[in-house]
Amino acid sequence: MEDKVMITCVSCPMGCDLNVEVIDEEIKKVEGNRCPRGVEYAKAEYFNPTRVLPTTAKVKGGILPLVPVKTAKPIPKGLLEKAMREIAKVELEAPVKLGDIVIKNVLDTGVDVVATRDLAKK
Amino acid sequence: MNKQSYDLVVVGGGPAGLAAAQEAYDQGVRDILIMERDFELGGILQQCIHNGFGLHFFGEELTGPEYAQRFMEKVAERGIDIKLDTMVLEVTPDKKVYAVNSKEGMLEIDAKAVVMAMGCRERTREAIGIPGSRVAGVFSAGTAQRYINMEGYMPGKKVVILGSGDIGLIMARRMHLEGAEVEAVLELLPFSGGLTRNIVQCLDDFDIPLRLSQTVTRIHGKERLEGVSVAKVDKNLKPIPGSEYYIECDTLLLSVGLIPENELSVAAGIELASVTGGPIVNECRETNINGIFACGNVLHVHDLVDYVTEESKLAGKAAALYLQDKIVKRDKEINIIAGDNIGYIVPHKITEKIEERKRVDLYMRGKRPMENAQILVMDGDKKLFAKKERFVKPAEMISIPLPEKMIEQLEGSTVEVKIVEGGE
Structure with missing residues (x-):
């Protein structure tokens, strides 16, 4: 199977546009990169693109109705919207501490969702 | 009126104000007040819940609230005074700060030095x-x-x-x-x-x-x-x-677009630069009024909070040196000129002698995107040095270090920086 895709490398601010050729699940050619990091990036981004998901979770009795949270590590890009729905189900109770685990092992990714600030009681 | 006095008043409790206050404390100032109009510290970082902050300053990727909390903790550990829900109404050229809050009413605070760290507003x-x-x-x-x-x-x-x-x-x-x-x-x-x-x-x-x-x-x-x-x-x-x-x-x-918020600065008699919309400052981030400093987005709009922190630490340190009477003027004032293809440079001039300083960093923005560019630093007509940049983007601030030794040996009284396309 042959696949040709365009991936913008974000390893550094230059943002090279990479033309990537994939044959039988193997990267055969990367063009447009100005440094070797482009090839590594293309590999990771083609086979397993991951992102940190920053969002908010509801809080009861806090000085604000929401606390910011994030996945402690990047999770597969395809799971971002599913993870949003999981986080939407949560309601925490104030006070919240930075680093508190909001969801353990979200969607079996092995990654926790954690709070990213302290939130005091009202 | 409720009258108080502080050695250093910091107007604004966002990343700029927090870093300036912390640095001034670490340089020996003890009598510091941070004034913030919101109900908590941290400024705009508290709503910037996305990641991407801190890579430059902390070497790790943080969200806005995490970055803010690190500095809030530093300020709390040092026992620096804070007034929240407090609106600063006026800063006078002789450094009286008028403010109001619902607990204390009208306040008149006599400051020996002031750091302006009000940030910016959206267009x-x-x-x-x-x-x-x-x-x-x-x-x-x-x-x-x-x-x-x-x-x-x-x-x-x-x-x-x-x-x-x-x-x-x-x-x-x-x-x-x-x-x-x-x-x-x-x-x-x-x-x-x-x-x-x-x-x-x-x-x-x-x-x-x-x-x-x-x-x-x-x-x-x-x-x-x-x-x-x-x-x-x-x-x-x-x-x-x-x-x-x-x-x-x-x-x-x-x-x-964002515009530095300088109503207080203007009323204090601080001169503004037309390109940045922020105060004209020397390398200590001191304005034309002795003892009033400015840092962060009130001075010019930054793309990374990490640079705000660096700049604010400079201002905080300089405020401490000012309070300790340790600032020595250079014999010759050096003007920094934004030449071809450069939107602006901060600082606008170099006027002080600071012990143990190794270099002065010039922060600038290109006017338009360019490839294979060269940044030229000139002493009058003489080229001091050139730095190659594969890419210049207006969105990304460029910093150029000017070694102290080079500043010492300048023939003229200006340093001009310009960007030219292509190599030599």
Whole structure:
């Protein structure tokens, strides 16, 4: 199977546009990169693109109705919207501490969702 | 009136004010007050819940609130005084600070030094003059960000974003993830003002279109926004007749620039630079008024908070040296000149001798995107040195170190920096 895709490398601010050729699940050619990091990036981004998901979770009795949270590590890009729905189900109770685990092992990714600030009681 | 006195008053408790206060304390100042109009410290970082902060300063990737909390903890550990929910009304040239809050009433604070760290504001629909009806549903991107990330309100369901700076891009992703349809991000210029990484991770990831050289020409609706007219623009950024089309939407977010907030500075008699909209400062970030310093986005709009921290530490340290009477003037004042292809440079001049200082960093922005550029640093007609940059983007600030030894040996009284395309 042959696949040709365009991936913008974000390893550094230059943002090279990479033309990537994939044959039988193997990267055969990367063009447009100005440094070797482009090839590594293309590999990771083609086979397993991951992102940190920053969002908010509801809080009861806090000085604000929401606390910011994030996945402690990047999770597969395809799971971002599913993870949003999981986080939407949560309601925490104030006070919240930075680093508190909001969801353990979200969607079996092995990654926790954690709070990213302290939130005091009202 | 309630009268108080402090050695150092810091106006604003965002990243700039926090870093300046912390550094002044670490340099020996003990009598410090931070004044903040919001109900908590941290400034705009508290609503910037996305990651990408701190890579430069902490060497790890943090969200805005995490970055803010690190500095809030430093300030708390040092026992620095804080007044929240306090609005500073006036700073006089002899450094009296007038403010008001609901606990203490009117305050007159006698300061020996002041750091201005008020940050910046967003440009509005009025500032860019989009004609059409005055409907609900038109927000500045930062206002929408605060509603969604801190207050729990969703501004709308079908969104157009005007402006592809980082705030616009970040908000496109945020609104999409919270369930809104983001129809398009429009950009007046032929290039995006945002970081490449944000274009990939905020737009491309979710198939949100970025339309360059287009702008909103009219706002439609009765009470709530119903749609916008969009047109392509020519080289002079003027809408091209006949290119107009309509996008149905209930929300328009404007991410059309930030302006340093300097009403207090102007009233204090501080001179502003026309390009940055912020005070004219020396390398200590001291304004034309002795003992009044400025740092962070009130001085010029930064792309990374990490640079705000660095700059604010300079200002905090300088405020401490000023209070300790340790600042020595140079015999010769050196003016820094923004030459060809450079929008602006901060600081505007070098005037002080600081012990043990090894270099002065010049922070600047290119005027337009360039490839294989050379940054030339000139002493009058003489070239001091050149630095190659493969890419110059107006969105990304460039810093050039000027070694102290080189400053000592300058023949003229100006240093000009310019960018030229191609090698020699």
